[in-house]
Amino acid sequence: MSGITLVGSSFGAVSAIRALRKRDARVPINVLAPKPELIYNASLIWVPTGLRRGNALRVPLQDFFARHNVRFIAGRACGLEEAGRRILTDAGQTLENAGLIIASGARHIKKLPGIEHALTICDGIEAAEAIQARLQGMSGGTIAFGFAGNPNEPAAVRGGPMFELLFGIETWLRRTRQRGNFRLVFFSPAATPGERLGARAVAGLLATMQRRGIETHLGHKLVRFEERAVHTEGGSISADLILFMPGLTGPAWVQDSGLPLSPGGFVRADAQLRVPGCARCYVVGDAGSHAGPDWMPKQAHMADLQGAAAAANLLDELAGKAPTQIAPAELVCIVDSLDGGTLVYRTETRSLLLRSRLFHPAKRWFERRYIAALRG
Structure with a gap:
């Protein structure tokens, strides 16, 4: 065989x-x-x-x-x-x-005009390091964070990492006493971004943005990017750094x-x-x-x-048998913010939303455990 x-x-x-x-x-x-x-x-x-x-x-x-x-x-x-x-x-x-x-x-759908001016965290290690270099080199300005989906398959979206990147950078700016020098803006063509997490999670994420002084620009179709701007059908966002997660295909x-x-x-x-x-x-x-x-x-x-x-x-x-195994639909994630996190759990019959400072160390512990198991 x-x-x-x-x-x-x-x-x-x-x-x-x-x-x-x-x-x-x-x-x-x-x-x-x-x-x-x-x-x-x-x-x-x-x-x-x-x-x-x-x-x-x-x-x-x-x-x-x-x-x-x-x-x-x-x-x-x-x-x-x-x-x-x-x-x-x-x-x-x-x-x-x-x-x-x-x-x-x-792979990410990178068809929007000017998308080369945006950095995508999930492009890999090199992209994450490029974001680090740009961020560490800034003393102030506007950072725009956003994500979009696949218009032909709405579920093909990865918004979680962008929420985490947004909240993590906001926490880091506060810890390094730079927050007052930066304007943070979150944008998405969806009016309620992150719907796969559930309505309660979306409401909580948007409330957290408001509490942390993060502006939002939601519900407007993206048109194009420029080196220092995000253009949508509902207006433009001037930005010194654009962090964007395109839809998937x-x-x-x-x-x-x-x-x-x-x-x-x-x-x-x-x-x-x-x-x-x-x-x-x-x-x-x-x-x-x-x-x-x-x-x-x-x-x-x-x-x-x-x-x-x-x-x-x-x-x-x-072996000549009929396949019977079905992977259960199960969403489990910690939306991290460096100073804590939100646990989101969802199945076809249950949903759970918990916030705690302990979820940040829990996410780090799980990372170490998963990688250690692979290394043996």
Whole structure:
């Protein structure tokens, strides 16, 4: 058997590897990714204020792969053949597989005119360090923070990190006694940004902005960026630094792969995470458009749940059984502010919102625990 191939080395991929090995110690597992590493994206928000160094969030996976008997292949997927059984790579290789799990993440939609003038924290370590350099070099001025979605798939939005970046920088400015020199403005085309967190969370976030003296510019379609301005249909915001999170779409390589895509450009998946029309092919994490409630998050925790479910289903298919595992829709996040945080928990039957100063150290503890487990 040619084995199982995972495209990507993201949270969903490492979760799938653990689940595969827990159930089957011998099935061949191959990972195709640019580098044998995972970037702990959840902590990028702490780089601009100096709480984290970028390289501390770069987790080598060589030892993790060795412990789980995984073969790593350096490269990027660029297409599929034979209904998913053959992966084409940018190095000219073709990789055969008996089963496929796509975990290659999403990409940001960078089509707005002048978007090169904005910095996007989730672009990675280099972007976070660039924000840090710009911030540390400022003695005052206006910082504009914002995010937008995918007009063809409203759920394809990642607003949480921007709330955290906003509150974290505001806290850091107060701690360094610079807050009075800065005007902070939060903007979004949504009138109630962050709706996937729930109505109570949105109200709490907006109230926190008001309490901290953060201006808002909401409900106006974005038009363009300039080096020192954000232009919307409802007016313009002068800014010395623009921090913006665009909406998400699927990875570039799947667009011409023949896989079924959602209106927003993501790989379609059914309730069991299978890609319709592609036998023994699954998609987890941000790359997929998954069955579930409209608030289902694109976040690491959801990718972990999906990775484990997809692994179980794929092994069942390879054994001739019907896949039955469904990853529960579960939103769990701490909206951090350096001086505390808000825990948001949401399922299809429950929701919870708690605020505490303890949630900042709790988020740091979880980061250390997750990275330590990967390092072994």
